[in-house]
Amino acid sequence: MTARLAVAAAMIAASASVANAQPQGRPRIAVSVEARTEGRAEPDATAAQLLAEVRRALGALDDVDLVAREGSRRTLWIIAGATPGATAASMMVTERYDRETLMVLGIEDDDMAFKMMALQIVADHQIFTGRDTGDLARRIVASLNTGVFARLRALPPRP
Numbered sequence: 001m002t003a004r005l006a007v008a009a010a011m012i013a014a015s016a017s018v019a020n021a022q023p024q025g026r027p028r029i030a031v032s033v034e035a036r037t038e039g040r041a042e043p044d045a046t047a048a049q050l051l052a053e054v055r056r057a058l059g060a061l062d063d064v065d066l067v068a069r070e071g072s073r074r075t076l077w078i079i080a081g082a083t084p085g086a087t088a089a090s091m092m093v094t095e096r097y098d099r100e101t102l103m104v105l106g107i108e109d110d111d112m113a114f115k116m117m118a119l120q121i122v123a124d125h126q127i128f129t130g131r132d133t134g135d136l137a138r139r140i141v142a143s144l145n146t147g148v149f150a151r152l153r154a155l156p157p158r159p
Contacts, residue, residue, distance in 0.1 A: 047080035053137035094120035
């Protein structure tokens, strides 16, 4: 019995050290996702389903974290079309400046920096059509994965 406990303790300790180890590679891509329906302040059922499917597909990517909008530098905005019988969406990725980037750009004044950090800069905008929301979600995530996310992955890691 004692040998089993010792083996179990060793396995738990080994799994904890593996789980706590940080990968030496690149940081994860944090993104928030918002969706609504064209011409409306809130999403309808189609936009809500598209949002859920995009979130699920993004969550399956190994290096992407879905975060709250307040804590995100990048936001994915999806506007689902409202035309009956057509499945379409406009997708836009925006980014916020961070203080480090502004310092590199020569913006050292705090007031100006805080104003610029409140802005969102468009990094990508595309329009998608598809058979259904699942098809749209797959196209949107594939485009992000080979476009914006691929460019982010290619950047040299920050020290």
